[in-house]
Amino acid sequence: MTMTQRVGLGANSYDILTGSGLLRDFGTHIAALCGSGVAVVTDSNLWTRYGRAFAASMESAGLSAGSDWAPVILDPGEHNKSLDGLGRLYSAFAAMKLRRGGLVAAFGGGVVGDLSGMAAATWMRGVRYVQIPTTLLAQVDSSVGGKTAINLDEGKNLAGVFYQPSLVLIDTDLPQTLPEREFRSGMAEVIKYGAIRSKPLFDRLTGRPDTAALAEIVAQCCRIKSEFVERDELDTGERMLLNFGHSFGHAIEKLGGYRRYNHGEAVAMGMALAAETGEKIGLTAVGNAARIKEVLEIHGLDTACPYEPEALLPQMELDKKNENGQIRLVLIQEIGTAFVHTIQLNELGNCLQRRGIPK
Numbered sequence: 626m627t628m629t630q631r632v633g634l635g636a637n638s639y640d641i642l643t644g645s646g647l648l649r650d651f652g653t654h655i656a657a658l659c660g661s662g663v664a665v666v667t668d669s670n671l672w673t674r675y676g677r678a679f680a681a682s683m684e685s686a687g688l689s690a691g692s693d694w695a696p697v698i699l700d701p702g703e704h705n706k707s708l709d710g711l712g713r714l715y716s717a718f719a720a721m722k723l724r725r726g727g728l729v730a731a732f733g734g735g736v737v738g739d740l741s742g743m744a745a746a747t748w749m750r751g752v753r754y755v756q757i758p759t760t761l762l763a764q765v766d767s768s769v770g771g772k773t774a775i776n777l778d779e780g781k782n783l784a785g786v787f788y789q790p791s792l793v794l795i796d797t798d799l800p801q802t803l804p805e806r807e808f809r810s811g812m813a814e815v816i817k818y819g820a821i822r823s824k825p826l827f828d829r830l831t832g833r834p835d836t837a838a839l840a841e842i843v844a845q846c847c848r849i850k851s852e853f854v855e856r857d858e859l860d861t862g863e864r865m866l867l868n869f870g871h872s873f874g875h876a877i878e879k880l881g882g883y884r885r886y887n888h889g890e891a892v893a894m895g896m897a898l899a900a901e902t903g904e905k906i907g908l909t910a911v912g913n914a915a916r917i918k919e920v921l922e923i924h925g926l927d928t929a930c931p932y933e934p935e936a937l938l939p940q941m942e943l944d945k946k947n948e949n950g951q952i953r954l955v956l957i958q959e960i961g962t963a964f965v966h967t968i969q970l971n972e973l974g975n976c977l978q979r980r981g982i983p984k
């Protein structure tokens with residue numbers, strides 16, 4: 626069964642289609658938007674596994690390979706989300722004579738999605754694009770909301786633009802073939818949505834979801850994400866609540882050189898730290914940190930941060946959302962309700978120092 630959810634953003638509104646087995650219908654949905662001139666950006670992992678099925682779906686919708694559409698196949702990996710990667714896409718678009726009326730289809734994880742979105746936003750001053758996320762993280766997070774970016778040598782996601790897709794197509798079966806670590810990383814974001822907005826969602830995360838449950842869970846996360854995006858498209862206010870666990874998480878990712886921990890693993894530790902901090906300063910009801918850690922651990926996510934406050938705090942201070950020795954931290958009152966709390970760096974330091982010491 627396919628679910629359709631509308632992201633209401635005025636002229637930039639679009640649908641998110643979620644369902645098990647949706648891959649078979651990708652071609653039909655793409656053809657409805659654009660009958661010719663479609664660049665399918667993907668990576669070699671995806672294309673080896675799903676290229677044949679993708680091509681069959683395009684063919685059955687009347688789109689011929691070569692004349693109507695062509696794949697642009699990148700190597701997998703974050704290094705492609707770069708100026709070089711962007712250049713490669715522009716060259717491929719030029720070679721296939723992609724016009725203003727054409728379409729970019731981003732078939733892959735967040736790397737393919739962010740890079741393709743940025744390329745689509747700038748190619749001939751903007752062509753439409755479709756997000757077809759294949760990792761759990763991309764399905765519940767990066768494919769919805771229109772944030773596109775590339776990394777520079779100076780930092781992650783430094784160059785980017787808000788550019789909403791015209792459609793999001795989510796086959797919830799695809800994450801089943803993810804390496805275990807990648808699946809876990811996505812589950813951390815799923816747990817985040819429950820923690821900040823939905824106790825019923827949180828409470829159902831008591832084990833690895835089967836195919837049917839995952840389809841519902843992904844749709845639920847997309848609904849929550851779209852509600853935030855609808856209210857705060859350009860991320861100047863409420864959308865910040867989606868960053869629960871991320872201030873700590875970004876610092877942890879950075880300290881690990883972006884290799885030791887992936888995004889979700891770092892955010893999992895970050896959520897545990899944020900919940901503990903909230904309890905320490907009396908803003909989070911006692912017991913919630915333990916509950917969050919328990920659910921994260923069920924999904925194979927470590928919750929004990931290996932870095933000392935002396936290492937974490939300077940990294941957090943550098944975060945672009947913080948200034949003047951103050952940190953804007955997302956906390957939860959209890960599972961399902963989040964808010965932003967501004968805390969002085971030294972107060973946060975004191976809280977973290979007291980970590981682990983029984984009250």
Ligand SMILES: NC(=O)c1ccc[n+]([C@@H]2O[C@H](COP(=O)([O-])OP(=O)(O)OC[C@H]3O[C@@H](n4cnc5c(N)ncnc54)[C@H](O)[C@@H]3O)[C@@H](O)[C@H]2O)c1
Pocket residue numbers: 668670671701702703706733734735736737739759760761762763766767768769770771772773782799800801802803804807810
């Ligand atoms: N735009 C946003 O709002 C937003 C939000 C969160 C993260 N991001 C970005 O997303 C990126 C991370 O994305 P990601 O976690 O999806 O990683 P990814 O795109 O690097 O994919 C992870 C790996 O899984 C492989 N893969 C993808 N789908 C697969 C499948 N179905 N089966 C088997 N293998 C598969 C890929 O080839 C890759 O090797 C980061 O660059 C991050 O900055 C963006």
Ligand SMILES: [Zn+2]
Pocket residue numbers: 766814871888892
């Ligand atoms: Zn995240």
